[in-house]
Each structure stands twice: as C-alpha cells, then as structure tokens.
Amino acid sequence: MSKPTLGSTRQGFIPPFILERIAAHDEVHLQGCAQRTLEVDHYFRARRAPDIVANMDMPEGSPRPGQAARYIYSANYQEVLPGTLVREEGQDESGDPTVDEAYRWLGVTYRFFWEAFERNSIDDQGLPLLGTVHYGQDYENAFWNGAQMVFGDGDGELFNRFTAALDVVGHELAHGVIEREAGLVYTYQSGALNESLADVFGSLTKQYHLGQTAAEADWLIGAELFTERVQGRALRSMAAPGTAYDDPILGKDPQPAHMDDFVETEEDNGGVHINSGIPNHAFYLAAMALDGYAWQTCGFVWYDTLHDSRLTQESDFATFASLTVDNASRRFGTESQEAIAIRDAWQAVGVIA
Incomplete structure (x- = not known):
C-alpha cells in the first residue's frame, strides 16, 4: 500500500486528563510540572509532523538490515530538539542512566520488530532511531513527534524517568510504525x-x-x-x-x-x-x-x-x-x-x- 502522509498530531504517553488532574492539585510543585507539560504537549500537537521532519538534520540510516542506527541526544533540561548528541550506534555506555536506557531499549525494540516480523526499523528501510532525553524541567511525558522519540525525566514525586520502562520506549517507537503503515487518525x-x-x-x-x-x-x-x-x-x-x-x-x-x-x-x-x-x-x-x-x-x-x-x-x-x-x-x-x-x-x- 502507499504510505500515508504524516499526521499532525503527536502521540503522548501520559493522557491529558491525568495531567489536568495533577494541575488542579493543591501542591504547587506538582501543579507547575503538570501545567508546563500540558503547555509543551499543546505546542507539539499544533505542529505538523512533515514540518518537523523537514527542519531536522537527519543522520544516516543503518548500512544493512538487522542493524539499528541509534542516536541519543540530550536536551540538557531545556525545551529544544533534538539537542546535543551524546551517544550513537556502537559507542560505549555514557554513564548517564537515562541516555543508556534510551539507547538500550531502542535497540531492544528494533531487534523485536526485526526478529519477530523482519521489519527494518520504523519505516522498514532502516530509518535512524532518534531519541532525546532530559527534555525540559520535570517534564512528565514521552512522545513521538513524527521524526523522533522524546523522553521526560518525570517530576520525581509521581513519575520516574520515562526511559525506565521498556514498554514505554516500545510504545513510542510503535507509533512511528503505525504512522508509516495505516496512518490511523488520532481521534x-x-x-x-x-x-x-x-x-x-x-x-x-x-x-x-x-x-x-x-x-x-x-x-x-x-x-x-x-x-x-x-x-x-x-x-x-x-x-x-x-x-x-x-x-x-x-x-x-x-x-x-x-x-x-x-x-x-x-x-x-x-x-x-x-x-x-x-x-x-x-x-x-x-x-x-x-x-x-x-x-x-x-x-x-x-x-x-x-x-x-x-x-x-x-x-x-x-x-x-x-x-x-x-x-x-x-x-x-x-x-x-x-x-x-x-x-x-x-x-x-x-x-x-
């Protein structure tokens, strides 16, 4: 089938209704974290995925099927994408648990799709796997924006860092696969x-x-x-x-x-x-x-x-x-x-x- 046009809605892991409840809570720190996360999420929902892809300097893909091409960036607690490249395919561990979890779990997810379904990355053509960690201050979400995966560190009070969960990383990468195949409208x-x-x-x-x-x-x-x-x-x-x-x-x-x-x-x-x-x-x-x-x-x-x-x-x-x-x-x-x-x-x- 022909591939659908990239959609305009990015998919976040934490539902807005949970963040809205936290934002209405009487603890000032939790209020602020949730409100800022909702603002960031609203901004990315308003951006078109094709524009995001067009404005990114995409690294090269894997030279051969069955080999992932991972690039992990750090936003350094700012709201920038993709950020500073901190680890790429084949490099040793960085010593930063968040960076290394993102690298590891993206590799595990790539291997699952390849070994279970013979799918070569998100687009089945070896698309590089880009992940940005340390996004924003106490950002309480993870999302796929049409070009890459983004992971917050959580607030430390309700949510841990989002790279800690393999199925969260797999979930976000799968959104990219879904987008490239059926393109299911996000409503x-x-x-x-x-x-x-x-x-x-x-x-x-x-x-x-x-x-x-x-x-x-x-x-x-x-x-x-x-x-x-x-x-x-x-x-x-x-x-x-x-x-x-x-x-x-x-x-x-x-x-x-x-x-x-x-x-x-x-x-x-x-x-x-x-x-x-x-x-x-x-x-x-x-x-x-x-x-x-x-x-x-x-x-x-x-x-x-x-x-x-x-x-x-x-x-x-x-x-x-x-x-x-x-x-x-x-x-x-x-x-x-x-x-x-x-x-x-x-x-x-x-x-x-």
Whole structure:
C-alpha cells in the first residue's frame, strides 16, 4: 500500500486528563510540572509532523538490515530538539542512566520488530532511531513527534524517568510504525486503535525481551513509571482495564474492557487513551487463550492487519476486528485455534457479534 502522509498530531504517553488532574492539585510543585507539560504537549500537537521532519538534520540510516542506527541526544533540561548528541550506534555506555536506557531499549525494540516480523526499523528501510532525553524541567511525558522519540525525566514525586520502562520506549517507537503503515487518525475509535496497537507492540517488545509466554507476562503498560507515592501498578492494564491505578491525585483508571462501557467524550481526542482498553483486552484474551509466545500468534495477526491495505486511516474497532479474524484465517487457517481464539476475544469484549 502507499504510505500515508504524516499526521499532525503527536502521540503522548501520559493522557491529558491525568495531567489536568495533577494541575488542579493543591501542591504547587506538582501543579507547575503538570501545567508546563500540558503547555509543551499543546505546542507539539499544533505542529505538523512533515514540518518537523523537514527542519531536522537527519543522520544516516543503518548500512544493512538487522542493524539499528541509534542516536541519543540530550536536551540538557531545556525545551529544544533534538539537542546535543551524546551517544550513537556502537559507542560505549555514557554513564548517564537515562541516555543508556534510551539507547538500550531502542535497540531492544528494533531487534523485536526485526526478529519477530523482519521489519527494518520504523519505516522498514532502516530509518535512524532518534531519541532525546532530559527534555525540559520535570517534564512528565514521552512522545513521538513524527521524526523522533522524546523522553521526560518525570517530576520525581509521581513519575520516574520515562526511559525506565521498556514498554514505554516500545510504545513510542510503535507509533512511528503505525504512522508509516495505516496512518490511523488520532481521534475517536481510530485513535484508540492507534493507542492500543502501540500498547500491544510495547507489551510484546517487553515479553520478547524477557522471553515470557502470555501466561508469564504482567500485561501492564508503564509499570516502572509510578513512584511509591502513587497508588497504582501501572498506567494501563491489558489484562484488567480500569484497575491499573486508583490514586487521590491521578484519579481512577477510566479504561473500559467491554463495548457496553464505551466512553463517549470529546476530551482526549475522543477518548483515545480511554477506549483503547477494549481492543487491548481483546488482544490479551486471545493471547491467553492460545498461551505460548504472543508475538508468534496474535502478534503476527495484529502486525499483518496493521499493513493490510483494507485498514484505512479512519477504521473503527469492528473493521479492525474483522480484519484480524480474516488475517488469522489466512495465516493459520479458517478453523485454526488462532482464528477461533481471536474471533472469540472480539466477541467477548462486545466488538463483534
């Protein structure tokens, strides 16, 4: 299929409704961190990805498939991109944990996509992997802006540094893959699918790295992000959407697990970080029914569907679900356990009858 035009909306890991709750809290430091993060996020949402790419001096890609080309920059606690180059492919550790985590996890994510799906980087053509760390002062987010990944250090009170979590890095890199393939519009159901796919591939990257079966995985997204102060296990749970956190400051995890509880809202681009719990849970149910390594079963099917020409930029849950069932039948057989498990999972969350 032809590649879609890069979109205008950048994808942030922390939903705006969480940051808005923190900004309304009575602790001055937390208020300021959240308000500044929301301002930065608004600025990047307003910028067009093609303009960002056009204005960047992109380093060269990898000379051969299967070899990542990583470039880690530091913004030095300022709001500049990409910043100062501090580590590139093949160089020894820098001694800065944040720099070295970004380098390591980008390499792990690249290796996952290459070894599991034979995908050569974000664009399948060896695109360099650019990451900027130490972005801003106490910046409480991570995002993909159409050209690179950006990681904040967190506020140290609610959020740890965003490079600490492999699945967060995998999630943001996956947004680039999604953008280059289906280009799912980042609003309403297509946007929730965009977020869900990033969660799926972020979780699969962690499972692949740890050598975990579906039954062994925790199915949590961003488990390393919260400090001990937060009453929660992670930002999202694919196994039990709606249960990841319940905290006096952050509020309660709003994700539904079934279409009966689908949230109609204009906030959060139409609930992209909320309703993504439904397709997330469908993937979890299918993977658990099949057990084994999820990237070898459901992961293949979700990846097949991502670059299926029938998946349009505005596809909804039902369209995506029917395509996964069809792709499972094509890859494994119409009456295969994979096709049956995937069909049953989508029925269990109320997306298809």
